Amino acid sequence: MTDTRFARMKDLPSTHWLGAGTPMCAGCGGLQALHQIYDILGNKTVFVNAAGCMTLLSIYPFTPFRGSWLYTAMGSAPAGAQGIRDALDILLEQKHIPPEEDLTTVVLSGDGSAYGMGVSATSGAIDRGLDFLYICYDNEGYGNTGQQFSAGAKTSTSKGPRGYPGYKKDLFALWAANKPAYVATVIGAEPLDLARKIEKATQLKGSRLIIALSPCPTGWDFDPKESTEIGRLAVKTGVWPLKEYQDGRVSHTKIPKERLPVEDYLKVQGRFAHLFEPVRNEAMLAEIQQRIDDYWADVV
Amino acid sequence: MFNIRFHGRGGQGIKTAGRLLGTAFFLEGYEVQDAPRYGAERRGAPMSAYVRADRKPINARGIITHPDLVVVDDSLIPVPAAGVLAGIRPDTVLLIASHEDDAVWRSRLNLKSPILTIKPSEGADPASVSAACAGASARLTGVIRKENLIEALEDELGKLGPALLKANLDTVLQGFESMSAHQGLVRQSEAIALIDYQKPEWINLPLEASELASATIQGAQTSVQVRTGLWRTQRPVVHYEDCHRCWWVCSSFCPDSAISVNEEGFPVIDYEHCKGCMICVAQCPSHAIVAIPESEAQRLERQGEQR
Ligand SMILES: Cc1ncc(C[n+]2csc(CCOP(=O)(O)OP(=O)(O)O)c2C)c(N)n1
Ligand code: SF4
Ligand SMILES: [Mg+2]
Numbered sequence: 001m002t003d004t005r006f007a008r009m010k011d012l013p014s015t016h017w018l019g020a021g022t023p024m025c026a027g028c029g030g031l032q033a034l035h036q037i038y039d040i041l042g043n044k045t046v047f048v049n050a051a052g053c054m055t056l057l058s059i060y061p062f063t064p065f066r067g068s069w070l071y072t073a074m075g076s077a078p079a080g081a082q083g084i085r086d087a088l089d090i091l092l093e094q095k096h097i098p099p100e101e102d103l104t105t106v107v108l109s110g111d112g113s114a115y116g117m118g119v120s121a122t123s124g125a126i127d128r129g130l131d132f133l134y135i136c137y138d139n140e141g142y143g144n145t146g147q148q149f150s151a152g153a154k155t156s157t158s159k160g161p162r163g164y165p166g167y168k169k170d171l172f173a174l175w176a177a178n179k180p181a182y183v184a185t186v187i188g189a190e191p192l193d194l195a196r197k198i199e200k201a202t203q204l205k206g207s208r209l210i211i212a213l214s215p216c217p218t219g220w221d222f223d224p225k226e227s228t229e230i231g232r233l234a235v236k237t238g239v240w241p242l243k244e245y246q247d248g249r250v251s252h253t254k255i256p257k258e259r260l261p262v263e264d265y266l267k268v269q270g271r272f273a274h275l276f277e278p279v280r281n282e283a284m285l286a287e288i289q290q291r292i293d294d295y296w297a298d299v300v
Numbered sequence: 301m302f303n304i305r306f307h308g309r310g311g312q313g314i315k316t317a318g319r320l321l322g323t324a325f326f327l328e329g330y331e332v333q334d335a336p337r338y339g340a341e342r343r344g345a346p347m348s349a350y351v352r353a354d355r356k357p358i359n360a361r362g363i364i365t366h367p368d369l370v371v372v373d374d375s376l377i378p379v380p381a382a383g384v385l386a387g388i389r390p391d392t393v394l395l396i397a398s399h400e401d402d403a404v405w406r407s408r409l410n411l412k413s414p415i416l417t418i419k420p421s422e423g424a425d426p427a428s429v430s431a432a433c434a435g436a437s438a439r440l441t442g443v444i445r446k447e448n449l450i451e452a453l454e455d456e457l458g459k460l461g462p463a464l465l466k467a468n469l470d471t472v473l474q475g476f477e478s479m480s481a482h483q484g485l486v487r488q489s490e491a492i493a494l495i496d497y498q499k500p501e502w503i504n505l506p507l508e509a510s511e512l513a514s515a516t517i518q519g520a521q522t523s524v525q526v527r528t529g530l531w532r533t534q535r536p537v538v539h540y541e542d543c544h545r546c547w548w549v550c551s552s553f554c555p556d557s558a559i560s561v562n563e564e565g566f567p568v569i570d571y572e573h574c575k576g577c578m579i580c581v582a583q584c585p586s587h588a589i590v591a592i593p594e595s596e597a598q599r600l601e602r603q604g605e606q607r
Contacts, residue, residue: 026576
């Protein structure tokens with residue numbers, strides 16, 4: 001990270017490009033990440049948005065964006081991005097627009113699309129080497145429809161006595177295995193790390209993915225003001241490793257010196273209450289901790 | 301027919317309060333409609349819920365334009381977009397959840413309508429205030445018996461476990477008892493006959509060429525016209541004397557781009573749009589941003605204007 005314009009917190013953007021007045025929930029961690037990302041990407045972008053909470057950002061006649069935005073079905077945002085990219089390329093080739101008016105094609109989707117319904121279209125886009133940036137705000141469930149579990153759900157998330165019994169799919173690895181231009185995980189609670197990664201992603205061409213873990217007060221069940229603290233705990237407990245993939249290598253950008261017990265992250269969210277009440281589920285807590293420890297044992 | 305309209309904020313249990321009242325009516329043998337209404341907005345945004353109940357089949361549909369009872373959280377009364385007083389008659393009962401007394405609201409609103417208040421206990425969770433309102437409105441109709449109110453509550457909240465049910469039961473019954481002196485105050489009104497029906501105020505769009513008529517947004521950042529500041533029940537206030545101008549903390553963390561940085565490097569909060577999530581209050585390293593109740597902040601503002 002030598003040639004970054006984001007050396008210190010002071011270098012973060014102090015003017016904000018994303019408009020206020022959106023219908024996202026108060027304290028939405030997804031919107032927090034998106035506004036930080038948009039401050040760096042700017043308005044020379046076309047957003048292709050798969051159905052989810054964030055499709056509510058642009059409801060006629062209101063939009064927070066300064067550039068273009070298009071809505072697609074849950075499974076097809078990368079296909080929509082292909083169409084936009086092709087159209088831009090034709091316009092450039094036929095000299096209908098000068099090169100400086102070219103736009104970055106950005107897919108914006110939730111985890112429901114990115115980890116599940118949209119994987120087929122994503123796979124096609126990577127196969128074709130589509131030049132686009134995929135931003136997934138990952139709130140670990142179908143937020144827009146009431147937080148049912150998605151393929152991006154964390155252990156034991158969805159409501160009910162035992163929660164969702166599976167484990168989160170590794171979207172980072174799924175992308176990285178196909179050697180795209182760039183893959184990174186970010187979180188709004190670590191804005192400097194986020195800024196550097198978005199800066200890097202904008203300098204590259206080809207298929208690029210940014211996964212932003214997005215604390216969701218409504219779906220995860222916590223007080224909106226805790227949103228950023230919970231995001232920070234996700235990093236400090238090692239639940240959400242901040243990392244990037246480039247040129248065949250994965251590197252971790254923020255390794256927690258002493259990882260906090262995962263419990264610190266779980267117990268502050270209503271969605272995990274079944275792990276603590278009516279009695280502590282020691283076996284399950286130990287299993288979750290073990291998985292995190294195993295992950296980090298491989299890192300160093 | 302009873303026409304009852306609830307006004308509250310998303311996530312504060314207004315939808316459940318309407319549902320509870322509807323179910324209690326149903327158990328009394330009424331025909332019932334209960335429906336919440338909200339747009340794409342989420343937690344904190346003004347929303348409403350409607351309950352119709354009649355002994356005869358109900359043919360009316362849609363929103364209630366002429367309510368017999370309006371139940372409202374007091375923070376919404378001054379909000380024009382919430383339409384709290386729309387279509388009320390001199391005999392429409394107003395039940396206001398407020399820390400202030402009936403008399404204050406009577407003089408403030410200067411309406412012929414009977415006005416009653418229900419006082420939330422100090423620091424009460426908004427959902428419990430909604431539950432008390434459901435109990436109070438049941439009593440005001442004069443036709444719902446306590447046992448049916450209890451059964452309705454068991455139907456609606458039983459699945460959430462005994463502790464929560466018990467807590468809500470107490471609150472609902474407190475609300476019910478608090479209105480014993482006003483039992484039956486709400487007057488039923490006749491369903492509107494077809495000839496008296498007035499079309500809602502919608503906008504007719506003439507048929508235009510598709511590039512004009514399609515829902516394409518041509519402007520940038522038009523969302524700023526939506527005043528999400530109305531969602532707020534708590535207001536973050538910057539104490540500039542304590543602020544160390546590390547604006548990148550509050551200004552980056554505010555999800556809504558509602559904190560800008562002025563020329564001297566101080567953060568400035570845009571109250572037209574701040575939704576009151578209080579992330580800035582929680583994150584400010586020097587504790588220079590404090591939360592005060594929005595109602596208190598508005599009262600201080602009014603005082604400042606008068607001076
Ligand atoms: C094919 C399809 N199935 C179901 C839906 C209904 N639906 C709309 S938004 C949504 C949730 C999307 O979840 P995610 O992508 O994680 O975004 P979030 O809502 O969490 O922002 C669902 C299931 C849909 N629009 N299309
Ligand atoms: S449901 Fe969650 S992700 Fe969706 S807008 Fe609300 S806080 Fe954001
Ligand atoms: Mg989601």
